[in-house]
Amino acid sequence: MGKRFTLAITGASGSAFGVAALRRLAANEAVEEVTLLLSVTGKRCLLDETGLAVKDLAAFSPKIRHHDERDLGAAISSGSHRQDGMVLVPCSAGALGRIAAGISEGLVSRAADVCLKERRPLVLCLRETPLNRIHLENLLRVHDAGAIVMPLMPGFYARPDTFEALFDTFATRILDQLGLEEADSRRWKA
Ligand SMILES: Cc1cc2nc3c(=O)[nH]c(=O)nc-3n(C[C@H](O)[C@H](O)[C@H](O)COP(=O)(O)O)c2cc1C
Numbered sequence: 090m091g092k093r094f095t096l097a098i099t100g101a102s103g104s105a106f107g108v109a110a111l112r113r114l115a116a117n118e119a120v121e122e123v124t125l126l127l128s129v130t131g132k133r134c135l136l137d138e139t140g141l142a143v144k145d146l147a148a149f150s151p152k153i154r155h156h157d158e159r160d161l162g163a164a165i166s167s168g169s170h171r172q173d174g175m176v177l178v179p180c181s182a183g184a185l186g187r188i189a190a191g192i193s194e195g196l197v198s199r200a201a202d203v204c205l206k207e208r209r210p211l212v213l214c215l216r217e218t219p220l221n222r223i224h225l226e227n228l229l230r231v232h233d234a235g236a237i238v239m240p241l242m243p244g245f246y247a248r249p250d251t252f253e254a255l256f257d258t259f260a261t262r263i264l265d266q267l268g269l270e271e272a273d274s275r276r277w278k279a
Pocket residue numbers: 099100101102128129130131133134137180181182183184216217
């Protein structure tokens with residue numbers, strides 16, 4: 090049986106990282122389905138920074154299913170629905186705060202909450218700088234609840250010569266955290 094993941098783009102800068110991770114996830118042969126979520130501001134940041142709309146992302150692959158952020162009746166709202174993990178990329182400080190506080194008011198925060206309670210991988214790619222004490226406390230809180238805190242801090246040791254290479258390398262690291270290791274010539278070799 091193929092694996093099922095959820096990818097959420099929330100309202101922070103860096104939506105191109107989310108686009109690259111979505112492409113990688115959908116292209117991975119072990120993956121059967123990717124549920125795509127965007128918060129209201131996530132849609133706006135996506136359009137501002139990449140010129141893409143939700144329908145463009147959904148067109149990447151037939152494996153991608155988009156659900157509206159307000160659709161709390163979606164399957165991923167329930168722990169009984171089989172899922173293999175979730176990533177928020179980028180993850181806004183607001184989304185982090187809602188997850189840290191257990192406020193499941195929309196599908197993004199509910200699906201993340203389900204991942205934590207079901208002990209499934211939840212990767213949070215926070216994009217905010219500088220960080221205040223509330224952000225730092227929330228990061229520790231979600232870490233202690235089982236989330237993987239993976240801020241949008243790409244590595245430069247592979248000398249990426251384009252933004253796309255940078256986004257794609259980071260996308261590979263996200264897949265690593267979701268247990269989907271891929272061949273990548275840009276891994277560090279001593
Ligand atoms: C254009 C734009 C850029 C933003 N960039 C960031 C950001 O980089 N990081 C962040 O934490 N919030 C950022 N925000 C604020 C969040 O989008 C806002 O707090 C929102 O309520 C977060 O909720 P969401 O995660 O459901 O989208 C930005 C907002 C806008 C309109």
